[in-house]
Amino acid sequence: MATMTGGEALIAALAAHGVDTIFGIPGTHNLSAYAAMKRHGIRHISPRHEQGAGYAADGYARSSGRPGVCLTTTGPAILNAASAALQAYSDSVPVLFVSPGMPLRHPGRGNGLLHEVKDQSGAMAAILGRSHRVTSVAEIPLAVAQAWTDLTGGRPRPVHLEIPLDLLEERAEVTVVDPVPATTCTPAPESVTAGAAACAGARRPVLVVGGGARRAGAEVIALAEAVGAPILATSNGKGIVPEDHPLFVGAGLQHRCVLDLMDDSDLVIAVGTEFAPSDWWIGLPDLSGKVLRIDVDPAGIVTNVVPAVPVVGDAAVALRALRAELDRPAPAGAAQRAAQWRDRHRQAARAEGEPWLPIVSAIAEALPRDAIVAADSAMACYYGALSNLPLHRPGAFLYPTGAGTLGFGLPAGIGAKIADPDAAVLVLQGDGGTMFTVAELAAAAELGIALPVVVVDNGGYGEIRNEMADRGEPVHAVALGRPDFPALARSLGCHGVRAADPAELTGAVKAALEADRPTLIHVREESRAARGMA
Template structure:
C-alpha cells in the first residue's frame, strides 16, 4: 500500500498498463493528473481541441492495436470529446477517455461550480461502452484495470472514467491492480465441426472480413487458400488480406459486384464484420441459408444476417480451428484464383467508375506512400467514393476511416495519432474542404510535433455529398456552398507548409516533399467543376 494522490494513482495505473502517451488538454480540474505524468514517464501530446484529442487517441489505437488514451478536463471539455468516443464505439476502437467530475459532495441540483454538468458520466455512458465514476483514491487502480480488461478482451470499445476533482487532489492508500489478460474465446467443438462441414462442401465459397479480422491476417490467408475463396473486406477490414494476394478483392462491400458475388456463392464465411447498413449502403447482401459467422460479440453475430452456424470466438483462434478440421485437401470447387480474378476485374471496374474524379489522387497517394503507408481519411467523397475501394492496402491498420458514426473532422487528428503510434512509417491525411474545417486547428499540433505529414485537402466548394443529395431529391440546393479559404495560406499561417496542386505530377512532387519535411504540408487540390 502506498499513499498517493488520486492523480498520481491514475497515472501510475496507466503506466502499469503500458501507456506511454496520452493526448489531451490541461484544465483547472485535471492539473493533478498533469503533475504526475513526468514521474511515470508518460508523454503528453497537447491538442488544440478535446475532440482532436479523442480522434488522435483513436488513430493511435487503430495503428498500434493498443488502447489510446485521452485526458481532458470536466464539463465542456468532456462533451467536446464525446463525438470521438462515439466514433470509437461505432468502429470498435479501444479508447480510454479520462476526465474529472464534480466533487463527491457536490449538491445534486448544482450550485454553479465551474464546468458544472448535470450528469457528465450519464452523457458519456450514452456513447461509450460504459462510463464509471470513481468515489475514492483506492478505487482508481481497480477502475483503470477494469477499463483495460474491457477494452482488450472481447469486442474492443471505448470507456470513460470520471474522477471527481476533489478525489484527484486528496491522498489515500493505494494498492496496484495488475493488468488482466483473458484467454481467447473458443467456439464449441460441435459448432466448429458444423462450420467446417458446410464450408468444406462449398464449390463457390466467399469470405467477407471486417475489422474483427485485423489480428487474424495470417489465419485468414490460410483458410481462404484452403477453401479457394475470394476475400472481400469492409472499410475496417481493409488489408486483412493483402490486396495483391491472388484471392483478394479488396474493400467495398457496397458495390453491386459484391452483391452479385454473394448471390453466386454457395457458402459465405463472415469474419468479424457487422454487415452494417453503413458498409452495405444499398441494403443487405443475399446471404440467407449459407452463412457461417465468426464474431467475438454474441449479440453482433446474429445482427444484420442470421447465420447457419454461429461461431462466437476469437477470429484467429477460430480460423485456426477451422483450418485444422478442413485439413490439407483441395477445394471442393473450381480454382479459386481464377474466380477471384474474374470478380476482381468486375469489382475493380465498378469501383473505378464510382471513384473516377478522385482516382488520380488515390493512385498518386498509393504510389508515393508505398506498401507500408497509412492514410487517415475523413467522411469525404474523396475517401468513401475514391479511396475506400480503390486504394490498395497490403496489411491491416493502414486505412483509418470513420465508418458508421460518420463524423467529420476525424482525419487530421487521427493521422497525428497514427504518426505517433507508428514513427517512421509514411502517414498522410485525406480530407475534404468541409470536414477539415472541423479540426483544422490540429494542424498547429502537427507543427508543434514536427511531423512530416502530408494533409491532402480535396476542395469541392462545400458539402459536396449533401449538395448532390439535395439535387437528387429535387430540393432547393442551399446551405452547402462554402467559400473555401486559401488552404495553403492558412497552413503557412499556422507554421506548416502549404501548396496548391492540380495534376498528378505536381501532387507526386508535393507528397514526396512533404514526407521529407520537418513540418506538415497542406496540399490543396481543387476538384474540377466545383463552385
C-alpha cells in the same frame, strides 16, 4: 502501498498497464494528473481541441492495436470529446476516455460550480453503454484495471472513467493493480466442427473480412486459400489482406457486383464484421442459410444477419481451429474465379470513383507499400480511396465508418504517426471536414512530424449538395467559399502547397513524407459537386 493523490494514482495505474502516451488538454480540475505524468514516464500530446484529442487517441489505437487514452477536464471538455467517443464505439476501437467529474458531495441539483454537468457520467454512458464513476482514491487503480479488461478483452470498445475532482486532489494509500492477464475467447468445439463441415461442402465460397479480424490476417488468408474463397474487405477490414493477394477481390461492399458475388456463392464466410448498413450502402442480399459467421461478440453475431453457422470466438483462434479440421483440397479454379470478380469490382470502383481517380492514383504512386492513410468522411475517401487506393497492412485505412464524423482524418493521422513514427502516414480529407479540426495542424507542426495532409476541395459539403439537388429541393447552406488552405497551413507552422495536376501531387506527397514538418497539399476536385458549387 504508497500514499499519493488521486491524480497520481490514475497516472501510476495507466503506466502499470503500459501506457506511454496520453492525448488531452489540461484544465483546472485535472492538474494533479498532469503533475504526475513525467514521474511515471508518460508522454503527453496536446491537440488543440478535445475532439481532436479523442480522434488522435482513436488513430493511435487503430494503427497500433493498443488502447489509446484521452484525458480531458470536466464538463464541456469531455463533451467536446463525445463525438470521438461515439466514433470509437461505432467502429469498435479501444479508447479510454478519462475526465474529472463533480465532487463526491456535490449538490444533486447543482450550485453553479465551474464546468458543472448534471450527469456527466450518464451522458457518456448513453453514448458508450458504460461509464465508471469512482468513489475513492483507492478505487482508481482498480477502475483502470477493470476498464483495461473491457478495452482488451472480447469486442474492443471505448470506456469512460470519471474521477470526482475532489478525489484527484485528495491523498490516500493506494495499491497499483497489475494488469489482468488477457484471455482469448475460444469457440465451442461443436461450432468449429459445424463450420468446418460447411466449408468442406462449399463449392463457391466467398470470405468477407471486417475490422474484427485486424489481428488475424494470416489466418484469414490461410482459410481462404484452403477453401478457395475470393476475399472482400469492409472499410475497416481494408489492408488486413494485402490487396495484391491473388484471392483478394476488393475493399468496399457498396457495389452491385458485390451483391452478385454473394448470390453466386453457396457459402459466405464472414469474419469480424457487422454486416452494417454503413458498409452495405445499397442493401444486403438474401443470405439466408448460407452464412458462416465468426465474431467475438455473442450479441453481434446475430445482428443484421442471422448466420446458419455461428462461431463465437476470437477471429485468429477460430480460423486456426477451422483450418485444422479441414481435410480437402481447395476447389480448382479459385484464383481464376477471384480474378473475374476482381475485374468486375475494379470496373465498378473506377466508375464510382472516376472524378477522384487522378488524385488517388497520384497518391498511390507516392506511397510506400506499408503506408497508413487516415481518411475523413469525404467523397474523395469513400468514393475514391476506399475501393481504388491499394493498401497492404492491417490498420492501414483509418476511416470513420459507423458514426461518419467529419474532422476525423487529421487528428487520427497524428495519432497514427505518434504510434508508429517510422511509418509513412498520409491524411486524406475534404475541404468541409478539414475545417472541423484544422487547428490540429498547429499540434502537428509542434510535433515536427512528416505528415502529408491532402485536402481535396470541391467548394463545400459536396455530398449534401448533391443530395439536395437529387431531391429536387433548393440547394443552399452547403457552399463554403474558397479558403486559402496553403496559407492557413503556413500560418499554423506547417508547409502549404498547391498541386495543379497528378504529377505535382505525387511529387508533393513524396516531398512531404521527408519534410521537417506537416505539409498541407491543396487539390481542386473535378466533380459534379464541384461544378454545382461553382
